[in-house]
Amino acid sequence: MTHLSVDIGGRPGIDCRGFCEYCYFKHVKETAPFGCRYCPPYKKGCDYCSRSVREYYQGFKELRTIADDVLARLQVIPDEVSRITISGGGDPSCYPCFTDLVELLSSMEAPLHIGYTSGKGFDDPGVARFLIDSGLSEISFTVFSVQPGLRKRYMHDPTPEASLAVLETFCGEIDVYAACVVLPGVNDGPVLEETCQWLEDRGARGIILMRFANRTDQGLILGNAPVIPGQQVQEVEEFRDMVTDLSRRFRIKISGTPLWDPRIGSPFALSKEPDLLKKLPRLERKASVITGRIAAPCIREILSSRGRGARVVPVEKDIACLITIDDLLRLDPTSLDPLVIIPGRAFVYDREAEEVLSRDGVARTVMRGPDALTADAETSMGMTRNEVLALEMDTFRDLILQINRYGST
Ligand code: SF4
Known part of the structure; x- marks a missing residue:
């Protein structure tokens, strides 16, 4: 079909x-x-x-x-x-x-x-x-x-x-x-x-x-x-x-x-599901995860339940998908890990992001994370709660595996 x-x-x-x-x-x-x-x-x-x-x-x-x-x-x-x-x-x-x-x-x-x-x-x-x-x-x-x-x-x-x-x-x-x-x-x-x-x-x-x-x-x-x-x-x-x-x-x-779907509890409905969180892989390595102001507390809550390896860093912008190079320029690179993960859909040129986030003389690798970590209201409107939770489980599993594969020890 x-x-x-x-x-x-x-x-x-x-x-x-x-x-x-x-x-x-x-x-x-x-x-x-x-x-x-x-x-x-x-x-x-x-x-x-x-x-x-x-x-x-x-x-x-x-x-x-x-x-x-x-x-x-x-x-x-x-x-x-x-x-x-x-x-x-x-x-x-x-x-x-x-x-x-x-x-x-x-x-x-x-x-x-x-x-x-x-x-x-x-x-x-x-x-x-x-x-x-x-x-x-x-x-x-x-x-x-x-x-x-x-x-x-x-x-x-x-x-x-x-x-x-x-x-x-x-x-x-x-x-x-x-x-x-x-x-x-x-x-x-x-x-x-x-x-x-x-x-x-x-x-x-x-x-x-x-x-x-x-x-x-x-x-x-x-x-x-x-x-x-x-x-x-x-x-x-x-x-x-x-x-x-x-x-x-x-x-x-x-x-x-950008917020929220009260019937489903999204975005990031997963943060209120301790039994599901336990099924995600544990964080074994370290990385900085850059995101927007709205998503940061929820992403931090979910990742911190799986270990201490991820530092979640918000920029001064509400929506993660609308991050531009100007937002990265305002970050202090010395506070970042050797691996920096930016939102998959950020409006940033990867090479420029790497230059900006390594401008303190420490080479950092910039990678894009999943395209979206959750479902916004337009996406969740036609979805069930279980479908949203399944989507979030998949995206957070991908993010954690990415950190465990490429992050620093
Ligand atoms: S109808 Fe046209 S002008 Fe109005 S919000 Fe949509 S795109 Fe913009």
């Missing part, structure tokens, strides 16, 4: 009827490539860290191009297509030939998923019935608020009533995962409660709340901070407590990113 992903291209903010006020792509500048896990050893900068990370597309692809691409891929797929996901830098609801595209894909008779839509392109409530009849079975839909006026003002949705009517029909018939960037003072508090209630009453599967970031250390690494000058931002703990409180008061699954 194969999962077919159909990329329609498009540019954030441009191919979705203009920038939402909170869109992280709004002020993205032409920064030099960061370097990343995909860069070849001889060159800093590859397609991923110079283009894809900015979702730097040319515009929507022609329907013809998409059709040819799908056809070519179908010819090399050995078995049946089990699901089709439509994704891209632009918003599928704004794709000019959207109905033709859906008709084309529905002819494959596999369940159709829309990976992300703001719904801003849905001007006719009737499109919901067409999509369901064409096989749409799951959608991730950015709601922001169920008050049409707020959608209009902050998302620049020209037809918010129609978009919400489409969402309402979807909620009653297919799997809807709603998403909501929380702007304190705008769509939090009673406005957010109204949104949660609306989605619960209509049958959505879940809602992912996204903490709004407005500073580089909160994760805006593309020269785009602040996204909204003067906008109030929640501290991580405050945001986590809001998610906890809402999830207690509603039946619908409510989780947050």
Whole structure:
């Protein structure tokens, strides 16, 4: 069974009827490539860290191009297509030939998923019935608020009533995962409660709340901070407590990113499972493990339960996957072990990291750890607790084995 992903291209903010006020792509500048896990050893900068990370597309692809691409891929797929996901830098609801595209894909008779839509392109409530009849079975839909006026003002949705009517029909018939960037003072508090209630009453599967970031250390690494000058931002703990409180008061699954999924206890649900922790290998060698501010205490707790070999070092950034060379430059290399493990997805060029972290004259080896050590709310939304725990057991086992193999004695 194969999962077919159909990329329609498009540019954030441009191919979705203009920038939402909170869109992280709004002020993205032409920064030099960061370097990343995909860069070849001889060159800093590859397609991923110079283009894809900015979702730097040319515009929507022609329907013809998409059709040819799908056809070519179908010819090399050995078995049946089990699901089709439509994704891209632009918003599928704004794709000019959207109905033709859906008709084309529905002819494959596999369940159709829309990976992300703001719904801003849905001007006719009737499109919901067409999509369901064409096989749409799951959608991730950015709601922001169920008050049409707020959608209009902050998302620049020209037809918010129609978009919400489409969402309402979807909620009653297919799997809807709603998403909501929380702007304190705008769509939090009673406005957010109204949104949660609306989605619960209509049958959505879940809602992912996204903490709004407005500073580089909160994760805006593309020269785009602040996204909204003067906008109030929640501290991580405050945001986590809001998610906890809402999830207690509603039946619908409510989780947050970067923290947290209260029903599963993730990220790092493993830290609260002493019996599982005992099944991880013991740490036999030493290494420094660099990570972000949010993950550091949890990673430290898990690794320290398996021995004393790992020194967990947080940088001044909330999210580990968004670490750049500037964060490493702020670390004191003398406090680091001969082996330094950085997050697998950090936006750093490996050779440059080694130079920076050896600038005190002591040669250190820099290696990338697993791509992710846990599941964030977007990943855990469709997972069970046991699936998340199994994933964390695998990733921490890999990390410990890496330290035991390459670390110092
Ligand atoms: S719809 Fe999404 S990509 Fe487009 S402007 Fe809004 S937040 Fe950005």
